[in-house]
Amino acid sequence: MAVVDPSVTAGAAKQPSLPPFLLKIASLAYTLGLTFLGLTAVTFIIGRVMPVDPVIAIVGDRASKETYEAVFFALGLDKPILVQYWIYITSVLRGDFGTSIMTARPVLTDILIFFPATLELATVGIIIGVVFGVPMGVLAAVNQGRLIDHFVRIVGLFGYSVPVFWFGMVSLLVFYARLDWFPGPGRIEVYYDGIVTQVTGVILIDSALQKEWTVFWNAAGHLVLPGIILGTFALAYVARMTRSFMLDQLSQEYVLTARVKGMSELAVIWRHAFRNVLIQLITIIGLTFASLLEGSVLTETVFAWPGIGQYITNSLFNSDMNAVIGGTMVVGMCFIGINMISDALYKIVDPRVR
Amino acid sequence: MSAIPNPGIRAWLLSESPESAMQARCQRFYLAWTTFSANPVAMAGFLIILALILAALFAPLITGGDGIHQELSQRLLPPSTAHWFGTDELGRDIYDRIVWGSRVTLRIVALVGIIVVPIGLIIGTVAGFLGGWVDNLLMRITDIFLAFPRLILALALVSVLGPGLENAVLAIAITTWSPYARIARAETLTIRNSEFVQAARAQGASSARLLTYHIVPLCLSSVIIRLTLDMAGIILTAAGLGFLGLGAQPPLPEWGAMIASGRQFLLDQWWVPTVPGMAILIVSMGFNLLGDGLRDVLDPKSAAR
Numbered sequence: 001m002a003v004v005d006p007s008v009t010a011g012a013a014k015q016p017s018l019p020p021f022l023l024k025i026a027s028l029a030y031t032l033g034l035t036f037l038g039l040t041a042v043t044f045i046i047g048r049v050m051p052v053d054p055v056i057a058i059v060g061d062r063a064s065k066e067t068y069e070a071v072f073f074a075l076g077l078d079k080p081i082l083v084q085y086w087i088y089i090t091s092v093l094r095g096d097f098g099t100s101i102m103t104a105r106p107v108l109t110d111i112l113i114f115f116p117a118t119l120e121l122a123t124v125g126i127i128i129g130v131v132f133g134v135p136m137g138v139l140a141a142v143n144q145g146r147l148i149d150h151f152v153r154i155v156g157l158f159g160y161s162v163p164v165f166w167f168g169m170v171s172l173l174v175f176y177a178r179l180d181w182f183p184g185p186g187r188i189e190v191y192y193d194g195i196v197t198q199v200t201g202v203i204l205i206d207s208a209l210q211k212e213w214t215v216f217w218n219a220a221g222h223l224v225l226p227g228i229i230l231g232t233f234a235l236a237y238v239a240r241m242t243r244s245f246m247l248d249q250l251s252q253e254y255v256l257t258a259r260v261k262g263m264s265e266l267a268v269i270w271r272h273a274f275r276n277v278l279i280q281l282i283t284i285i286g287l288t289f290a291s292l293l294e295g296s297v298l299t300e301t302v303f304a305w306p307g308i309g310q311y312i313t314n315s316l317f318n319s320d321m322n323a324v325i326g327g328t329m330v331v332g333m334c335f336i337g338i339n340m341i342s343d344a345l346y347k348i349v350d351p352r353v354r
Numbered sequence: 355m356s357a358i359p360n361p362g363i364r365a366w367l368l369s370e371s372p373e374s375a376m377q378a379r380c381q382r383f384y385l386a387w388t389t390f391s392a393n394p395v396a397m398a399g400f401l402i403i404l405a406l407i408l409a410a411l412f413a414p415l416i417t418g419g420d421g422i423h424q425e426l427s428q429r430l431l432p433p434s435t436a437h438w439f440g441t442d443e444l445g446r447d448i449y450d451r452i453v454w455g456s457r458v459t460l461r462i463v464a465l466v467g468i469i470v471v472p473i474g475l476i477i478g479t480v481a482g483f484l485g486g487w488v489d490n491l492l493m494r495i496t497d498i499f500l501a502f503p504r505l506i507l508a509l510a511l512v513s514v515l516g517p518g519l520e521n522a523v524l525a526i527a528i529t530t531w532s533p534y535a536r537i538a539r540a541e542t543l544t545i546r547n548s549e550f551v552q553a554a555r556a557q558g559a560s561s562a563r564l565l566t567y568h569i570v571p572l573c574l575s576s577v578i579i580r581l582t583l584d585m586a587g588i589i590l591t592a593a594g595l596g597f598l599g600l601g602a603q604p605p606l607p608e609w610g611a612m613i614a615s616g617r618q619f620l621l622d623q624w625w626v627p628t629v630p631g632m633a634i635l636i637v638s639m640g641f642n643l644l645g646d647g648l649r650d651v652l653d654p655k656s657a658a659r
Contacts, residue, residue, distance in 0.1 A: 031497070034494065034498065035497070035498050038499075038501075038502075039498075039502065042502070042507070043510070046510050046514045157642060157643070158635075158639075160586070161586055161635055161638040161639040161642055163590055163593050163610070163613075163634045163635065163638075164590075164594075165594060166597075166613055166627070166628075166630075166634065166635070167631075169617065169620060169631070170631065172620075173620050173621070173624060173628075177620075177621055290503075293503075294504070294506050295505060297505055297506065297594075298505075298598070301597075312509065312510075313598055316509065316510075316513045316600075317599075324509075324510055325510065328506050328510045331503055332502060332503050332506060332507070335501075335503040339501060340501065
C-alpha cells in the first residue's frame with residue numbers, strides 16, 4: 001500500500017483534471033447532498049412511524065368516510081412508500097413542509113417567524129463565547145500549569161458539565177427574582193409587543209432600524225441572561241480548544257526562533273503563534289455555533305424564548321408532526337451546513353492541506 | 355525492597371519478567387493505576403463516580419424510604435436534619451430521591467453504553483477490516499449520523515417512540531453510536547496489516563475469528579475512553595429529555611424530571627429544583643474528569659495538553 005507506482009502518479013499528473021480547490025468544493029457538495037438525503041430519509045421514517053394518523057390529525061375523528069378518503073388520497077398515502085418518499089423530498093426542496101395544525105399556517109412561515117429569535121440568541125451566545133473564550137484559552141496556554149490555567153480549566157469543566165436548563169433557572173432565580181438586575185423570561189416586555197414591525201425578525205436589528213431605542217435596550221436586556229447561559233457552553237469549548245491549539249503552536253521551533261531573535265513575548269504570542277491558530281479556531285467557532293443553534297432548545301424552554309426550539313417542543317406535545325419534522329429538518333440542515341462548511345473551510349484555507 | 359510494605363505483591367507486580375499472562379495483565383493494570391492515582395484531577399472524577407455507584411448500590415441502606423412514598427403533610431419543607439435537602443411538592447424526601455435517582459442515571463448510562471459500543475465496534479471493525487465497498491457504504495452511513503444534530507433528532511425520535519426512559523435511551527443511542535464506529539475503524543486500519551494478525555491468518559484463522567479475538571479487543575480501550583468522555587453528554591441529554599417530560603416518567607426519581615416538576619416552586623422553595631441540578635452537575639463533572647484522566651493513562655499520545 002505504501003509503495004506508490006510511479007506510472008500511476010505520472011498518468012494522473014498528465015490528466016487534465018480540475019484544480020484541487022474546485023475538487024474539494026465538489027466533494028463537499030456531494031457529501032452535503034448525501035447527508036441532506038440521509039436527513040430527509042430519517043425524518044421521513046419518523047413521520048411514517050408516528051402513531052398519529054396524519055389524516056385524522058387533519059379531518060378529526062368525527063369526519064365522514066368520504067372526507068377521510070379524500071384527504072387520504074390528497075396526502076398521497078395510497079402510493080408506494082418510495083413514491084411517497086420522492087414526493088416528500090421534492091416538496092422539502094420546494095420548502096413545503098406542510099401545514100402546522102397548531103398555528104394553521106404553513107410550517108415554513110412559522111419557521112421564518114420563530115427562527116430569527118433562535119438565531120439572535122445563538123449569535124449573542126457565540127459572541128460571548130468567543131470574546132471571553134479565546135483570550136482565556138490563550139492566557140491559559142501561555143501560563144500553562146499556573147493558577148490562571150487551572151482557573152480556565154475549572155470554568156471550562158463547569159461549562160460543559162452544567163445542565164443548561166438548570167443553570168438558566170438558577171440564574172433567573174438569582175439575577176431576576178432576587179437581585180432584579182436583569183429582566184425575566186421572554187424576548188421583550190409585553191407592553192413593547194407590536195411596536196416594532198418585523199422586518200428581519202431579529203428584534204435588535206429591527207428596533208435599531210426603526211430607531212425605537214427603548215425597545216432596543218429592553219430587548220438587549222432580555223438577551224443578557226440567556227445569552228450568558230449559552231455563552232458559557234460556547235466559552236468552555238472555545239477556551240479549551242484555543243488552549244490546546246496554542247500549546248501546539250508554542251512548542252514549535254519557529255516560536256523558539258522568534259524568541260531567540262529577541263522578539264517581545266507579546267509579539268511572539270499574538271503575531272506569530274495566534275495567527276496560525278486562527279484558521280483552526282474559525283472551524284471550532286463554526287462547530288460551536290451550530291451546536292448552539294441546536295442546543296438552544298432547552299435554554300428557550302427555560303426563558304420562554306419564542307424560538308425554533310420552543311416551537312418544536314410545543315408542536316411535539318400537540319402531536320403536530322408536520323411542525324416537528326419541518327423544524328427538525330431546518331435546524332438539521334443549518335447544523336449540517338455550518339458543520340461541513342466550517343470543516344471544509346479549514347481544508348480550503350490552510351495552504352498546507354491545499 | 356525491605357523498606358516497602360508488603361514487598362511480595364509489589365515485587366510480583368513490578369517483576370521484570372512476568373511468568374504468566376495473568377501476571378503481565380495485573381502488572382499493566384497496576385502501572386496504569388499508579389499513573390492514574392497520581393493525577394489528582396482524575397482521582398477526583400474517579401471518586402465522584404465511585405460515590406455514585408456506591409449510592410446506587412446501597413440506596414436502600416442509606417435512605418429512609420424508597421424515594422416514591424408520599425407524605426402530603428410534609429410538603430415543601432426546607433432542608434433540615436430530618437430532611438437534608440428538604441421535601442418536594444408531594445412530601446417526598448429529596449435526599450432519598452437523589453440517592454434513588456443515581457440508579458436511574460446509572461441505568462441510562464449503562465444501557466446507552468451497552469447499545470452503542472457493540473454497534474460501533476461491529477460497524478467500525480468490519481468496515482476497516484474488509485475495506486472496499488463495504489467500508490465505503492458503512493462509513494457513508496456513519497458520516498450521515500455523525501453530522502446529525504443530536505438533541506433535536508433525539509427529541510424527534512422520542513416523539514415517535516413515545517416518552518419514557520427506555521425510549522429516551524434508544525433515541526440517545528441512535529444518535530451517539532457513530533463516533534465509536536469511526537474510532538473502531540481507525541484502530542482497525544492500523545492493526546489490520548500488523549504481523550500478529552498476519553501470523554494468525556497464516557495459521558488459518560477465519561476473518562470472523564481475527565475480528566473477534568484479535569482486532570476487537572485492541573479497539574476496546576479507545577472506544578471505552580471515548581465512552582467515558584461521552585458519559586457526561588449522555589447524562590445531560592437524558593436529563594434534558596427528562597426535563598422536557600420526554601424521558602423518565604413520574605414517579606421515577608430521574609433528576610431532570612425532578613427539576614421540571616420542581617420548577618414551579620423555584621421562587622419560594624428554591625431547594626426543590628436546585629438540588630437535583632447540583633447532582634447532575636457533579637456527576638457529569640465526575641465523568642468528564644474521569645474521562646480526561648483515563649485518556650491520559652491509556653492513551654498517552656493524545657494526553658491532555
